[in-house]
Amino acid sequence: METNGILKAYYQPNVIIDGEIALHILETRKKFVGLEKPVPVMLYNLGVIEMDREAQEILAGPQGVEGICASAFLINSSTTIIMSFILKIKRPPIPVKGFFKESEALKWLEKYL
Numbered sequence: 207m208e209t210n211g212i213l214k215a216y217y218q219p220n221v222i223i224d225g226e227i228a229l230h231i232l233e234t235r236k237k238f239v240g241l242e243k244p245v246p247v248m249l250y251n252l253g254v255i256e257m258d259r260e261a262q263e264i265l266a267g268p269q270g271v272e273g274i275c276a277s278a279f280l281i282n283s284s285t286t287i288i289m290s291f292i293l294k295i296k297r298p299p300i301p302v303k304g305f306f307k308e309s310e311a312l313k314w315l316e317k318y319l
Contacts, residue, residue, distance in 0.1 A: 225260035
């Protein structure tokens with residue numbers, strides 16, 4: 207957790223996220239933030255090359271956003287397509303937005319502190 211209250215999360219390079227990995231992501235995140243006060247999350251999404259349907263349902267569903275009040279994704283040209291597709295299939299019940307620049311993403315997340 208950053209001192210400014212924004213949680214920064216990084217995916218490993220060339221990762222394929224399935225349901226099992228999605229559940230692991232949730233458990234790991236809960237260790238950092240708990241569930242008392244939702245926090246904004248900055249996701250460095252540059253390493254994700256694929257996410258299966260089960261993982262999408264888990265991460266965008268109610269349990270996937272527990273402890274999160276907003277989520278910004280740092281993306282590049284290849285991850286833009288994946289993120290757009292995922293958000294059209296399963297839109298999370300929190301504000302979510304993709305950014306090419308970290309500074310713009312962090313500025314956007316500050317309004318959720």
